[in-house]
Amino acid sequence: MPLIIKDEYPEKLFREDGKRLDGRDKHELRPIKMEVGLLKNADGSAYLEWGNNKIFCAVYGPRDVHPHYLAKPDKGILRVFYRMATFSVFERKRPAPGRREKEISMILGDCLEPLLFLELYPGNSFEVFINVMDADGGTRCACATVAALALADAGVPMRSLVTAIAVGKIDGELVTDLSGIEDKAGEADLPCAITWFNEELSLLQFDGSMDLKEFDESITLAKNALIKIHEMQLNTLKNKYIAIQEEYSGGKNKK
Amino acid sequence: MENEEDKSIEETITDNDEAEETAEFNGEDISREVVVPGEVLTEDTKNFLPGRGTILNKERTKIISLNIGLKQINKNYINVLPLKGFYTPRAGDKIIALVTDKNPVKYRCDINAKDEGVLKPRNTVKRGKTRGFRGGGSESADLSTEKYQIGDILIVKVLSADRLNQPELTTVGQYLGKRRDGIVISIDPPKIPRVIGRNGSMIKMLKNLTKSNIFVTQNGRIWLKGENIAYERLLIDAIKKIEREAHTVGLTDRISEYIDNEKKIRGVN
Numbered sequence: 001m002p003l004i005i006k007d008e009y010p011e012k013l014f015r016e017d018g019k020r021l022d023g024r025d026k027h028e029l030r031p032i033k034m035e036v037g038l039l040k041n042a043d044g045s046a047y048l049e050w051g052n053n054k055i056f057c058a059v060y061g062p063r064d065v066h067p068h069y070l071a072k073p074d075k076g077i078l079r080v081f082y083r084m085a086t087f088s089v090f091e092r093k094r095p096a097p098g099r100r101e102k103e104i105s106m107i108l109g110d111c112l113e114p115l116l117f118l119e120l121y122p123g124n125s126f127e128v129f130i131n132v133m134d135a136d137g138g139t140r141c142a143c144a145t146v147a148a149l150a151l152a153d154a155g156v157p158m159r160s161l162v163t164a165i166a167v168g169k170i171d172g173e174l175v176t177d178l179s180g181i182e183d184k185a186g187e188a189d190l191p192c193a194i195t196w197f198n199e200e201l202s203l204l205q206f207d208g209s210m211d212l213k214e215f216d217e218s219i220t221l222a223k224n225a226l227i228k229i230h231e232m233q234l235n236t237l238k239n240k241y242i243a244i245q246e247e248y249s250g251g252k253n254k255k
Numbered sequence: 256m257e258n259e260e261d262k263s264i265e266e267t268i269t270d271n272d273e274a275e276e277t278a279e280f281n282g283e284d285i286s287r288e289v290v291v292p293g294e295v296l297t298e299d300t301k302n303f304l305p306g307r308g309t310i311l312n313k314e315r316t317k318i319i320s321l322n323i324g325l326k327q328i329n330k331n332y333i334n335v336l337p338l339k340g341f342y343t344p345r346a347g348d349k350i351i352a353l354v355t356d357k358n359p360v361k362y363r364c365d366i367n368a369k370d371e372g373v374l375k376p377r378n379t380v381k382r383g384k385t386r387g388f389r390g391g392g393s394e395s396a397d398l399s400t401e402k403y404q405i406g407d408i409l410i411v412k413v414l415s416a417d418r419l420n421q422p423e424l425t426t427v428g429q430y431l432g433k434r435r436d437g438i439v440i441s442i443d444p445p446k447i448p449r450v451i452g453r454n455g456s457m458i459k460m461l462k463n464l465t466k467s468n469i470f471v472t473q474n475g476r477i478w479l480k481g482e483n484i485a486y487e488r489l490l491i492d493a494i495k496k497i498e499r500e501a502h503t504v505g506l507t508d509r510i511s512e513y514i515d516n517e518k519k520i521r522g523v524n
Contacts, residue, residue, distance in 0.1 A: 043341070197312065
């Protein structure tokens with residue numbers, strides 16, 4: 001007999017004391033931990049823990065394109081491979097890439113492309129491999145954030161970094177950084193990403209219902225949260241090198 | 256043959272000294288400030304111009320870094336010297352290549368760049384030997400080119416390189432050709448100038464202290480040969496240490512101290 005577990009969501013997504021189910025305030029982020037340069041054989045790599053999400057990212061390139069017909073004579077291409085591990089979700093995920101994975105790979109590619117100078121690498125490709133080891137809501141936003149870190153770690157010339165977050169509406173109230181259960185049981189979900197060189201939206205998806213005023217408000221909420229995460233990204237990249245400098249300057253590193 | 260090779264190494268190192276990167280990376284006015292992509296270097300666009308590794312924003316109000324690297328101000332240019340990156344071949348570079356494929360018309364070489372290098376037989380003509388006495392002789396034309404096998408390590412010069420075509424290589428020229436002994440290690444290409452040091456100071460120090468021959472190339476590969484295996488191991492460890500600490504101050508002194516200490520610990524004389 002197969003074990004069938006129905007998806008059951010709680011009726012209320014706020015606790016009695018006004019906090020969310022995981023104990024956060026409305027606009028509080030989940031704990032975030034970032035690391036760069038941990039995969040030796042990749043040109044650049046990064047690891048991100050965002051709440052319960054655990055994501056590895058590896059970057060290779062510039063290098064030859066295989067299959068060769070995908071290569072473009074006038075510019076390079078950026079290929080993103082988003083994959084979820086079989087054990088990353090509650091029910092076993094089939095390892096073959098499905099409709100959802102292909103979609104997310106595509107939107108992440110479109111999100112990262114404005115950062116790079118692809119016209120300098122005709123006939124070549126940059127490849128970004130993202131593996132989600134553990135998933136709990138907002139993986140596409142976490143993936144865009146970690147992919148930008150890995151590209152910067154690989155030494156690829158970039159205009160700036162990109163940072164992404166999901167905002168949404170649960171039980172009639174706007175909240176920042178949706179977790180898995182809020183994503184499924186909530187009313188609206190709005191993942192968005194910002195490229196920092198022009199501060200424009202590079203990724204915007206929408207699911208659910210929300211009026212225009214709330215939409216404007218959620219973009220502002222997202223931007224406030226993104227500034228904090230961007231700061232973390234910059235510090236992570238710098239600390240890899242500053243830590244070595246401080247070893248030999250007795251902590252007196254000029255900043 | 257041995258002596259000839261030794262001399263060639265000496266000569267090529269002097270070549271390396273004149274490379275412009277050497278002077279730039281080791282300039283005294285480098286602040287050891289680490290910058291990351293997208294970071295604003297200055298908003299004073301009247302007095303400063305964007306140099307290497309930087310870009311002006313669309314409104315021309317800020318100079319922005321493109322790489323993760325060290326900020327450097329040279330006269331009125333702001334540069335970013337990358338700490339990580341890949342090798343882009345330029346005409347005239349002397350690099351170490353690995354033969355990966357051969358066919359009747361060309362050899363293909365791995366040169367640690369985005370494209371494979373192409374080595375055509377007409378660029379492998381034997382040096383120092385004529386085809387025959389007074390232009391005649393029975394030797395056929397193909398005897399006058401060097402033959403290489405898959406897996407050979409060559410020191411080559413880049414004849415032409417651009418972003419559209421595969422770089423063309425040559426082994427014709429002084430000090431170029433096949434290496435039959437020694438060890439090749441590779442490090443991050445942007446850190447090569449640090450292994451050479453200012454006016455070749457680092458490389459001279461390494462050679463003197465470890466009694467080894469070193470040949471440093473721009474594509475991140477280093478050929479080395481020591482008196483014995485102990486010296487070679489010590490040298491490899493020292494180069495890896497330089498790679499890790501390339502962005503710190505007082506590196507040459509620290510490395511010389513490190514080698515002296517390690518010699519005592521390892522019992523190498």
